[in-house]
Every structure is written in C-alpha cells, then in structure tokens.
Amino acid sequence: MSILVTGGAGYIGSHMVYALTDAGRDVVVLDNLSTGARGLVSDAARFVEGDAGNVALVTGLIAKHGVETIIHFAGSIVVPDSVADPLAYYANNTVVARSLIEAAVKGGVKNFIFSSTATVYAGESADPLSETLPTGPVSPYGRSKLMTEWMLEDCARAYDFRYVALRYFNVAGADAKGRTGQSSPRATHLIKRASQVALGRVAHLDIFGTDYPTADGTGVRDYIHVSDLVDAHARALDYLREGGPAAVMNCGYGHGASVRDVIASMERVTGRPLPVKEGPRRAGDPPWLVADARKVRDVLGWRPQHDDLDKIVRSAYAWEQRLNSVGHN
Numbered sequence: 001m002s003i004l005v006t007g008g009a010g011y012i013g014s015h016m017v018y019a020l021t022d023a024g025r026d027v028v029v030l031d032n033l034s035t036g037a038r039g040l041v042s043d044a045a046r047f048v049e050g051d052a053g054n055v056a057l058v059t060g061l062i063a064k065h066g067v068e069t070i071i072h073f074a075g076s077i078v079v080p081d082s083v084a085d086p087l088a089y090y091a092n093n094t095v096v097a098r099s100l101i102e103a104a105v106k107g108g109v110k111n112f113i114f115s116s117t118a119t120v121y122a123g124e125s126a127d128p129l130s131e132t133l134p135t136g137p138v139s140p141y142g143r144s145k146l147m148t149e150w151m152l153e154d155c156a157r158a159y160d161f162r163y164v165a166l167r168y169f170n171v172a173g174a175d176a177k178g179r180t181g182q183s184s185p186r187a188t189h190l191i192k193r194a195s196q197v198a199l200g201r202v203a204h205l206d207i208f209g210t211d212y213p214t215a216d217g218t219g220v221r222d223y224i225h226v227s228d229l230v231d232a233h234a235r236a237l238d239y240l241r242e243g244g245p246a247a248v249m250n251c252g253y254g255h256g257a258s259v260r261d262v263i264a265s266m267e268r269v270t271g272r273p274l275p276v277k278e279g280p281r282r283a284g285d286p287p288w289l290v291a292d293a294r295k296v297r298d299v300l301g302w303r304p305q306h307d308d309l310d311k312i313v314r315s316a317y318a319w320e321q322r323l324n325s326v327g328h329n
C-alpha cells in the first residue's frame with residue numbers, strides 16, 4: 001500500500017515526502033517539474049515525472065503501486081498571476097484536480113488530502129476565519145481551489161471516497177535538517193523575498209500597499225511553519241485511514257503578522273536593516289487572512305511546534321543562505 005504525492009518535488013510537497021519516508025511509508029511522487037526540482041525529492045521515494053491530470057498515467061500508478069491515499073499538492077499558487085491569467089489557473093488547478101479525482105475514483109483510492117487555501121475567504125475583517133463562514137474568494141486562484149473543494153464534497157457524497165481539504169494560511173520556513181526548502185528563484189512569497197533581500201540577492205523588498213485598514217496599513221497574514229503544516233497532513237492521513245468523515249480544516253496559528261512585522265522580524269534575525277520600498281497594493285490581495293484554528297486542533301489533535309515568527313523567519317533565511325551552496329538556485 002502506498003501514498004501518491006502529486007507536486008512532491010515542490011516546496012511543501014517535498015517536505016511532506018521527507019516526513020513520510022522518514023516514517024517508513026511507501027511513497028510515489030508524481031511531479032511534472034514545471035516549478036519543482038528533482039533534487040528536493042527524498043531518495044527513499046519513487047519518482048515519476050508526469051502530470052497529475054493525466055488520468056491514464058495516474059490510474060496506472062494506482063494499480064501498479066497499490067495506492068491507497070493521494071495527497072494533492074501540485075498546482076499554481078501565485079495570487080497576482082491568477083489575476084493576470086485566470087485560464088491558466090483554472091486549467092492547472094481546477095481541471096487537473098477534476099482529472100486526478102476521476103483517476104482516484106476509477107482506481108478505487110478512498111482517501112484524498114487536498115491543498116486548499118485561506119484565499120477561499122474574502123479576508124475583509126480582522127476576525128479569525130472559521131470554516132463555517134461563507135467563502136468569498138477575491139482572486140481566480142482562490143476560486144480555482146474552492147471549485148476543487150466543491151468537487152471533492154460532491155464526490156464524497158456520490159462515491160466510496162473521503163477527503164480532507166486543508167486550507168493553508170501563509171506557509172514559510174524550511175526543513176530543520178536542511179534537506180529541502182522554498183527553492184524557486186522566482187518565488188514571490190513575502191518571507192522568501194525578504195530572505196533574498198537580506199542576503200543582497202535582491203536590491204529591496206517591495207511593500208505592496210500601505211493603505212489597508214489594518215493597524216499599520218500593510219497586509220496581515222497568519223504565517224505557519226511548513227513542518228507544522230506537514231504534521232497536520234500526517235494527522236489527516238491517519239484520520240482518513242481510521243474512517244474519519246470528509247472534512248475541511250484551516251491550517252494556521254490563529255494570529256496574524258503584518259508585512260512590517262515580518263520586516264522587523266527579519267531585521268532582528270539578521271541584525272541588519274532591510275532595504276524596503278513602499279508601493280501600491282498588489283492585485284488580488286485581501287487585507288487580512290487569520291485562521292480560526294480550533295477545528296484542526298480538536299479533530300486532528302494538531303499541536304504546532306514552531307508558532308514563533310522569528311523562528312519561521314530564521315528557518316527561511318537559513319535555507320536561503322544554504323540554497324546557493326546546494327545548487328538549487
């Protein structure tokens with residue numbers, strides 16, 4: 001019995017694959033290497049280069065390796081890019097997910113874990129967002145993911161199939177053993193960009209919007225360490241195997257940090273001022289996204305181990321320093 005991880009050569013997926021192989025699990029990674037890197041995949045996993053939306057390929061892998069769970073990380077993740085090219089996002093997120101779910105159902109895979117997003121919420125208030133709130137994504141990215149949640153919900157009703165959709169808040173940081181981390185030189189994540197600036201690889205950090213209705217005028221996000229996020233997936237896997245019903249859960253810490261808070265944290269970590277440039281808002285960005293994280297704690301027994309912004313920033317910065325030396329950049 002094995003676990004199929006799509007996008008297992010990507011940032012979060014590669015951390016998941018290490019966690020699974022460290023625990024002795026049998027893992028098949030499916031990744032088309034469009035943004036992922038082969039070198040980030042644990043040697044203890046089988047690697048297949050290909051598309052998660054290729055039904056024939058996926059049903060073949062399910063049969064060949066006795067896949068019992070699919071963890072679906074593959075997808076496009078940059079909010080402003082989705083505003084500029086929505087069709088690409090609906091193709092690569094929604095359409096691919098539909099094909100993958102079809103392959104799962106056809107192949108008899110009963111458990112499915114899906115990387116959803118906090119951007120399914122509108123993010124117009126400072127209150128923590130509970131899963132019971134109405135959704136209202138403001139970007140095509142958020143919509144492309146919400147449509148996948150709906151497909152999963154319908155399929156769990158219609159077929160012998162259960163899923164957990166984890167709505168990620170803002171994931172950052174890297175593997176404590178330095179084996180993997182956020183490796184795309186074109187990454188747009190705030191903490192990644194701030195690390196590149198701190199190392200002098202990028203001249204300054206743009207602050208996208210200083211006129212939000214937040215305490216200091218900059219966007220507020222709930223930053224969560226990738227290792228805590230991976231632990232939520234490991235628990236979701238056990239939950240589904242033990243027969244838990246289909247569920248949607250937020251993954252965040254329940255408190256927010258502004259762009260300026262992140263800059264201050266990076267300055268504490270490096271002991272140096274960070275060059276910044278204030279600019280206009282970025283398309284598709286909500287002002288606040290902070291999780292109400294009670295459900296994931298209650299249902300999965302999740303207890304985060306890295307709930308500290310400086311710790312997350314230090315971890316991301318350490319990986320960025322290492323990145324040149326391991327040749328992923």
Ligand code: UD1
Binds near residue numbers: 219
């Ligand atoms: C991120 C994820 C998305 C996830 C979502 C959940 C990426 C690329 N996207 O989106 O997949 O679903 O979190 O909340 O990781 N900012 C700056 N300057 C920068 C970069 C960002 O000011 O150079 C600001 C943004 O305007 C925003 C905040 O920092 O207010 C976070 O932005 P970013 O790290 O890009 O993540 P999200 O767009 O929130």
